[in-house]
Amino acid sequence: MKPAPFDYHAPGTLAEAVGLLASLENAKLLAGGQSLVPMMNFRYLLPDHLIDLNGIAELAGITLLGDRLRIGAMTRQRELEFSAIVAQRCPLLKEALAHVGHRQTRNRGTIGGSLSHFDPSAEQPTVCAAHDAVVEIASPGGTRRVPFAEFGLDFMTTAVGPDEVLSAIELPLWSPGHGWGFHEFARRRGDFAIVASAALIERDGSGRIARASVTLAGTGTGPLRLPRLEDALVGTVPEAGALAEAAELAGEIDAVSDIHASGDYRRHLARVLTGRALADAARRGG
Known part of the structure; x- marks a missing residue:
């Protein structure tokens, strides 16, 4: 398949891109194109105008x-x-x-x-x-x-x-010396995750967890923070038993079922992957 006909625009500034987007009907923005172009090729999307952001230097940088x-x-x-x-x-x-x-x-x-x-x-x-x-x-x-x-x-x-x-x-940014962990399960390397878990941990002077962040992907309509699990971690010593107990809370979420995995399987993955992410964060955080 090839995309349907469209008009191509290459603005040089952010202001120009915003102006084009406001004045053109049925326009789409082209960034890296790794999702947009395949969708256009399969004609899931049929824009009349494509506005290429790649020539706008002010939009890039760290x-x-x-x-x-x-x-x-x-x-x-x-x-x-x-x-x-x-x-x-x-x-x-x-x-x-x-x-x-x-x-x-x-x-x-x-x-x-x-x-x-x-x-x-x-x-x-x-x-x-x-x-x-x-x-x-x-x-x-x-x-x-x-x-x-x-x-x-x-x-x-x-x-x-x-x-x-x-x-x-x-x-x-979290403080220097914080711990982090990221684990995901996908059918093949490079595929979108069936479930992924991201964890951040900061310790206080006594070695206990002072702050925590745990986020899941692939379980619903977007990333899912787990504040109940984060609160359960604060004040604990990040040892294996405490981390495993906290990770069990990740299995209590509502998770979607689709052709890739059932909700029950996603809850199982959430528990396992969160346990691994937390273990990495505890190991790396000083």
């Missing part, structure tokens, strides 16, 4: 801003995967990216494209949920900032409006 990491929406996944700043200050993102597609897709795929596509099994939205990210969205009326907890509205549906462009992501 910047450390104190205790926040700012990532331009057009930053390639491969650049994030090998960024020294990401490895040092946001290692959960680096670990999760190793599960995203294959080298060829990461060479072109962008973080903004992944968030906008908002597949419920995707790794990058899961990391953003774990870090309580803030998403920056540009529109003809200016720029607004959306907490990631309010970003996903439904299955593959986000808060980005039809005349808006996701321009950047800011990740609040």
Whole structure:
């Protein structure tokens, strides 16, 4: 299959892209194209206009801003995967990216494209949920900032409006020395996860858990934070028994059933993978 006919636009600035999006009917934004182009080829999507964001330099880049990491929406996944700043200050993102597609897709795929596509099994939205990210969205009326907890509205549906462009992501960083873990189960390496689990842990001076974040992917319409499990971890010593007991709570979620796995199987995976992610986070956190 090949895509239906469309008009191609290549803006050089974010303002120009926003203007085109506001003035053209049935327009789609092209970031990395790793999801959009196949959908166009199969004619699941039939845009009349394609607005290519690849020539907009201001939409790419990785910047450390104190205790926040700012990532331009057009930053390639491969650049994030090998960024020294990401490895040092946001290692959960680096670990999760190793599960995203294959080298060829990461060479072109962008973080903004992944968030906008908002597949419920995707790794990058899961990391953003774990870090309580803030998403920056540009529109003809200016720029607004959306907490990631309010970003996903439904299955593959986000808060980005039809005349808006996701321009950047800011990740609040955890303290140096925190622990992290990411585990997923997929049918084949590079496939979307059946279930994935991301964990972050900070310890206090006595070695007990002072702060925790646990997020699941693949169980519903988007990333799922587990505040009850996080609260159960705070104040405990991160030993095997306590971590395993907390991981059991991940199996009490409501999980979807589909052609890939039943809800019961997803709950089983949630327990197992969360236990592994927490064990890694405890081992790595000092």
